[in-house]
Amino acid sequence: MAIKHLIQKGWDVKNMITIKSDHINFQKKSLKEDLEYNVKFEEVGFDIIRKINRQGNFAFYIFLGFTLLPVYEVIYGVYTHIPLSEILGWCLGIAFFGGLCFSMFMQRNQETIFLSGGKRTLELIADKPDKQTVLDFIDEIHNAIRAYYKDKYLNFDEDTPYEDIVYILKFLKDIMSITTEEFDVLIAKYKTENIIGFNRNKDI
Structure with a gap:
């Protein structure tokens, strides 16, 4: 089943991406x-292009330590x-640092x-929803x-x-809008004498 709509949710943001007939619509809703x-x-x-951000690892272990310390103090x-x-x-303290840790x-x-590869670069989170x-x-x-492009x-x-x-x-074959077989059929179709005088029998 074709997927024309994608929702990516974070703890403070919600992104909705929809494929339209000639464009992609982006909607971002956040607290800000x-x-x-x-x-x-x-x-x-x-x-x-795939990128894995590991910067959160160091902060996670720091906040984990700050979370475990008040847990020990409570016990x-x-x-x-x-x-x-x-x-x-x-x-x-547990609630505060626990929230940051999470x-x-x-x-x-x-x-x-x-x-x-184009004028714009689109960014998607790889695992939201999966x-x-x-x-x-x-x-x-x-x-x-x-x-x-084909149409x-x-x-x-x-x-x-x-x-x-x-x-x-x-160009259409390179981006896979048409298959190699379609390309060959269309080339053969248009390899005729040009109506207005251009010789379409010219080798390609």
Whole structure:
């Protein structure tokens, strides 16, 4: 089943990406702002770059240490009967540093996939909602772009020079909008005498 819509949620942001007929619509909702913009198919390339961010690992272990320290103090305080106010203070520390620790844990070894090769670079989180869904969605983006180019460029006028036809057909084959078999059939079809005098029997 074709995936035309992808939702990627973080603890403070929600990204919604939708494939349209000739562009990709991005909507970002966060505590700070709501943002919506479109990226045209012509601006998107077919290159895929993967990046794994390990910067969250160090911060995770630091906050884990700060979380375990008040846990120890609470356990020690219960057994030694320290004042309840001190125990509550340590509990607040557990909640605070525990939240930071969890946030860093969610960002550990986070993989980002970039769609590049065009004027714009698109960024997707690899595992939200899961990696296979994201990869399938990327395939749908590329398939939609290929279909768009095929529909846009495969209708030639009678006076289109044969050299231009060959160039366009090669481009469509290179991006896999048409197969090698389709390319050969179309080349054979247009390899005829040009109606307005251009010799289409010229070797390619």
